[in-house]
Amino acid sequence: MLTANATGVCVICPTPFTPDGALDEQSAASMTEAYAAAGATGLTILGIMGEAPKLDGEEAMRLVRIVLQHAGGLPVIVGVSAPGYAPMRALASRAMEAGAAGVMIAPPTGLRGDDATLSWLQGAAEAVSPAPWVLQDFPQANGVHMSTRVIATLAADERCVMLKAEDWPGLDKITTLIGMMAKGEMRRIAIYGGNGGLFLPEETLRGSDGVMTGYAFPEMLVRVRGRLAAGDRDAAMDLFEAHLPLIRSEHQPGLGLAVRKYVLQRRGIMAHATIRAPGPKLSDATRAEVDAMLSRLARRDPVALKLAAE
Amino acid sequence: MLTANATGVCVICPTPFTPDGALDEQSAASMTEAYAAAGATGLTILGIMGEAPKLDGEEAMRLVRIVLQHAGGLPVIVGVSAPGYAPMRALASRAMEAGAAGVMIAPPTGLRGDDATLSWLQGAAEAVSPAPWVLQDFPQANGVHMSTRVIATLAADERCVMLKAEDWPGLDKITTLIGMMAKGEMRRIAIYGGNGGLFLPEETLRGSDGVMTGYAFPEMLVRVRGRLAAGDRDAAMDLFEAHLPLIRSEHQPGLGLAVRKYVLQRRGIMAHATIRAPGPKLSDATRAEVDAMLSRLARRDPVALKLAAE
Amino acid sequence: MLTANATGVCVICPTPFTPDGALDEQSAASMTEAYAAAGATGLTILGIMGEAPKLDGEEAMRLVRIVLQHAGGLPVIVGVSAPGYAPMRALASRAMEAGAAGVMIAPPTGLRGDDATLSWLQGAAEAVSPAPWVLQDFPQANGVHMSTRVIATLAADERCVMLKAEDWPGLDKITTLIGMMAKGEMRRIAIYGGNGGLFLPEETLRGSDGVMTGYAFPEMLVRVRGRLAAGDRDAAMDLFEAHLPLIRSEHQPGLGLAVRKYVLQRRGIMAHATIRAPGPKLSDATRAEVDAMLSRLARRDPVALKLAAE
């Protein structure tokens, strides 16, 4: 079960598809194993970057089962966000029965004001009860602003164990929340960064407990956090900067996931880069740009790279 | 099967719930029969006003089956809108197998530009194929603008049989589309008004083929259209104006559905006014205002009113 | 000077233009006099419906001076909303010097969360100081949600004298605020309804102090409030319902102002119905619909109507 003491790198898993759009079960298995081998301390599936709304209910549960089976005991968090509570309750209950460690909840678009946001999320926590849950603060995706007061109120719920902090800009918000916890103004939960790793060094140095993102080289996330923990900021920054052009490209709205899947395919982590329709396709020019980034990266960070044969 | 020759009043059905939030199957049956008795020529379920995103898949199909069973042969249209194609395909296929006459599709939030909108909807039509489908143009709900060019291009698909025209303001758009069809610039499909009936007389006089809305007195929709067809505009307007205060109250974003369900409960059409959580509740003050509107209405339009005992 | 004791009907004035788009000074004068004669207790200019962002600074001040000159001593409120404080300060200071009674402020789009909204508006109040100011709560126009807590905090400022309450739905919010003032949880300010008069009877019965809107027959607003004050609800509703179809048409986003100006032209209150570019134009079909509404209205409410010769 996920607890508020979680730390490390929780990898957001994309959902692999075959070229004809079917769930690619084999790649789901190999991807899970690759992420575990990369040093992940947890996995998150069926999030926004997991194309969850494109799956039907049966497919979602098939993915849950495959990832759980291959995760080697790592905690698996299942995104259950939906506009209504009933589908959230149904998926949370089935996922937890199957062995998930917790669920993740982001509010839907259209909530207005602190009170409405708080009330919606409290109802959602009730709906997925007794699952431990991660609060996702991601206004770029849903337009919902969460004040630190709203977050602190939600954190008072014992089952709320983690915040995926993706407000942008959001570093001062992380600092504020950690300060509130230190002063006893908020119950202690795990604070994880996100946003594709775009501010990984800063988030880590601000005191976040981990990072939950799907950057195509999770080894980098592990190693940057390790170097920072060892006090070697310059080595951490050297590594981070080598990856930053690709982080930047994966962070593009809409297209970013297509870039990420293409890199995962190049790495052999999934067999196909398919985005299920409706979704973007990479142009030849973009693929060439990603190839160029990977070539430079292979020279700048040879450790991490085991690219598929070109 | 729904065709492009449809006319009349297609009632948008709310989903009845018991006070504890369970699907109220008995009310679903009685509501269906009441609407058929009111002169509806069709029914639409699982639309935006049907709280569809709050149902899980099994509940949605239970509602489909009950309404089909009690519709007395009226065509039933099933809303299948979702952010991804797979859930749309799954629901459309099960609903058509169960006996639905067609499906309704509104695009998700976030589409930008004519080309993206067109392409998303063409993919959606493919996903629900071979079901006949209704295009819902409702930018107030999803922020997606549909140009007349986009609508005409979609209408070229033989399976596209109807437009639910809810742009606001939208009367000139209806006139433009009807003109395009007359000039052969667009394939002929049925144009139905919507928007809670707020512009029913004008929509009808502009040449729309019907109205698809869930106003709590569908008899009024039938009778206003009848009086207009008979050329008696003043009688039509007298009736329409008597209902306009309540139409206005049901048209409020968010709260409108709670008003509508309260009226349906007062009329004995459903047993409870429950909105499934998350959703608004009527205050005592609002209920008193609706009661006052119903009292006036009982005096101004005695024909239509068979209110539940107070 | 505007005070928190204001009551009655404050008419939102459109800005009249000649057919070539110039400020129509003569119509500005005649409109002002017509509104005063209609029983207005105040006037508001340069609001959202006043096409304020289409005027340059010199034109705005010309309109301020004309309206002040012809208002016969009625208090004139000047809309000063802008994304930045400097233009607000400049216009407020010039308008107050010219004799305005106060200013009106709505926040700009893009504010997220109670704290950001509060802080922006407190800065704005400072910028226009020492002018008395009206807070406009109009989320449909700017996407900014204002909680009752935010409104109560702003009302603590002595210079904040009035709320233009246009949240939608918003009747329960009015009731909540009035309750907070009664319990001493909020400083007493004047609460005015808005939203084109769409909920005028309900707003009045909930206890609002007045209404600030630009409906083309302000006499109706005055008379409905008078009948309600006299306890004759049915007479008030009879009058309100006769006007409701036109209220509905003026309430349409974008197009509503074109309808309103057309009616004001038909009434002889302004010489032209011109909307300054960029803006919508009425189609022949829409004009015919408005003509039909006015004909019905002339029969149902003969007192108010002195339409221009057709």
Add this chain to the structure above:
Amino acid sequence: MLTANATGVCVICPTPFTPDGALDEQSAASMTEAYAAAGATGLTILGIMGEAPKLDGEEAMRLVRIVLQHAGGLPVIVGVSAPGYAPMRALASRAMEAGAAGVMIAPPTGLRGDDATLSWLQGAAEAVSPAPWVLQDFPQANGVHMSTRVIATLAADERCVMLKAEDWPGLDKITTLIGMMAKGEMRRIAIYGGNGGLFLPEETLRGSDGVMTGYAFPEMLVRVRGRLAAGDRDAAMDLFEAHLPLIRSEHQPGLGLAVRKYVLQRRGIMAHATIRAPGPKLSDATRAEVDAMLSRLARRDPVALKLAAE
């Protein structure tokens, strides 16, 4: 006068303020000279990053005059975007009289659909006529999607000389537009990248004619473009990557401008980092992070750095 043959680096200038919020004329002069010395081929003022909506009309013209006076003959483009045409016409006319080389126009929020966008912009071009104008495609800021068809139609206007391409992701759009120009499907205009330089190498290699952005080290923009023109991609990328962490931090919505002004103050290019209210302030933690980035940058790119004494 700006022409469609423009190339190079056009620097977006922030507006300098003194700590009490007044226009800092001395810094405006020194900033202009610093940008010219850095190799800029043009300057843009009063854009979104220039806090234009916070200036009153007189201040805006004072800034125009100072920058023109110190630009050493570089073409100066003046942002004139506003919700209405009259203020655009007034500012464009005064700026061009004062010696500006052209104006820049972004559409306001709220336009829906290709036709409305096209029509609004055509009216805007007419309003600023005969000034040469730059079309700013920046949906992240205003929510307006511009299709390539809309852009090509606008480019048919002889006075339209440049596109500031800031759609995101937007590289394929640049490629499409350049392809349309090559095939004669669109009149040739200058295509400039933007987005804070976040995709500078890719934009340049895709064939853009220049970049218009306000990154705090415009020398980097000049040098990266130079190295790419010389065919030395690796050297270009080395330089770009050294700056990417800071580019990333300046690209944050809202806060980015505060970061940029702080760097410009550290560099001695402006005397103060003040953002005029309403606006964000940098926390101590953020300032320390920027300091750390500048220290690393000083080691990685010593050429560009002449930081103010700490």
